[in-house]
Amino acid sequence: MRILVTGAAGFIGSKLSERLLARGDQVLGYDNLNDYYDPRLKDARLARLNPLDGFSFVRASLEDRAAMDAAFSDFKPERVVNLAAQAGVRYSLENPHAYVDSNIVGFMNILEACRHNGVGHLVYASSSSVYGNNRKLPFAVEDSVDHPVSMYAATKKANELMAHTYSHLFGLPTTGLRFFTVYGPWGRPDMALFLFTRRILAGEPIDVFNHGHHTRDFTYIDDIVEGVIRTLDRVPGPDPDYDPLAPSPATSSAPYRVYNIGNNRPVELLRYIEVLEDCLGRKAEKNLLPLQPGDVPDTYADVVALQRDTGYSPSTPIETGVARFVAWYREFYRA
Template sequence: MRILVTGAAGFIGYHVSQRLLERGDEVLGFDNVNDYYDPTLKEARLERLEQHAGFGLMRASLEDREVVERAFRVFKPERVVNLAAQAGVRYSIENPRAYIDSNIVGFINILEGCRHHSIEHLVYASSSSVYGANTRLPFAVDHDVDHPVSLYAATKKSNELMAHTYSHLYGLPTTGLRFFTVYGPWGRPDMALFLFTRNILAGKPINVFNHGHHRRDFTYIDDIVEGVVRVLDRVPAADPDYDFGHATPAASAAPYRLYNIGSDRPIELMKYIGLIEDCLGRKAECNLLPLQPGDVPEAHADVEALRRDVGYAPTTSVETGVRRFIDWYRAYYRV
């Protein structure tokens, strides 16, 4: 297939693109390679993707409507994986407009491209952050998500609503994936595993928020990619018999689906730090701090729907995943 992957220079986008190329798909990557974090890491990812004859790249922002339209018109994708977004909960408090530009304006441009070019299936990134102030665990896709605690989360909830509208009005098949704390080789430098590893190796203290009482559903990148690709290959169908009297946010009469994608095995942050220490052979100096604005203290993904519909079964233990990341980090940065 011809597949448009936005955010192809990003962590998840790079790995998804690699998998699609390896199985023989043609991929057009779309990325503005911004400096939210070190662009040299993004360029290194792209360099590896460009080794595949089936990969092309457009360097542009999603909010550039004309360039997005050109990507659809020229490449003629059959399916789209939208992973480009302004990421980060804490950054959204400092720079809210960046999230409106990329996550709202950019997403409507993707939806319009899909609508006008008869795309078979749009798979897009949502986030576990949409659960916000919800305290029911594990988080399930039929739970209330009307109380976001960051603008980032609000933009992702908005994406889900926008996608449903296009599925309803135009019959566009869409599937949203609520990602839970993804980690692994080639990961994002602004996330905990990367930050902790870098500081521990440098002999610097690490900032541990909520005094270390976080619990997170850390999900290894290979398991995430497997889920994304399985979902991409399963196009949702309309359900004319859908009962809106017993509606769930996860489904509709329209060709629309929502899934959690996580490990379903949450662990305490301090245990996670302990695994990093064991792999590095060094102890961390922890700077214990209060809960950050926009953060939630606990996350646990109920992935039963994804398991039922596409056979999703995460297999990578957190011990194995942390070891693989640190092996990559040491080799990449030669430390």
């Protein structure tokens, strides 16, 4: 198939593109290579994709409507995976306009381009952050997500609502994936594992929020990509069991689905740090700090729906995943 992947120079997008190309799909990567974090890492990911048969690339932003329309018109994608977004919870407190530009205006452009170019399925990144102040664990797709605690989370919730509107009005099949704390080789430098590794190797203290007691459903990159591909290949239709008198947020009378995609095994942050210390062979000096604004104490993915519909089965324990990350980090940075 011809598949357009936005955010193709990003962490998940680059790995997904690699897997799609390996199975014989044609991939158009779309990314603006912005400097939210070191663009050299994005360039290095892209350098691994450029020589592969079937890969082409457009450098542009989601909010650039003309560039988006041209990419769709020229490439004629059959399916689209939208992974490009302004990421990060804490940064959304400092620069909320960036999230509206990329995650709202940009997603609107994606929806319109899919609608007018006959795309057969749009899969897009949502986030576990949509659960916000919800304290019922594990988080299930049937739960209410009406209390976000960051602008980032609010834009991801908005994406789900916008996608449903297009599924309902225009019959565009859409699937939203609520990612839970993705980690692994080629990961994002603004995330905890990357930050901790760099500081521990430099002999610097690490900032541990909520005194290390919050839990995260850390999910290894290969498990995430497997779930994305399984979802991409399963085009949703109207849910025959949808009840308008007792509506589920996860399905619809339209061709629309929302899934959690996580490891289904939450780990306390202090344990995660212990595993990292073992892999690095040195101890961390910890600055124990309170919970940050916009953060939530715990995440835990109920993935029953994704398992039922696609056979998704995450299998990488953190001991394996963190060790693979550390090996990659040492090689990439010669640390």
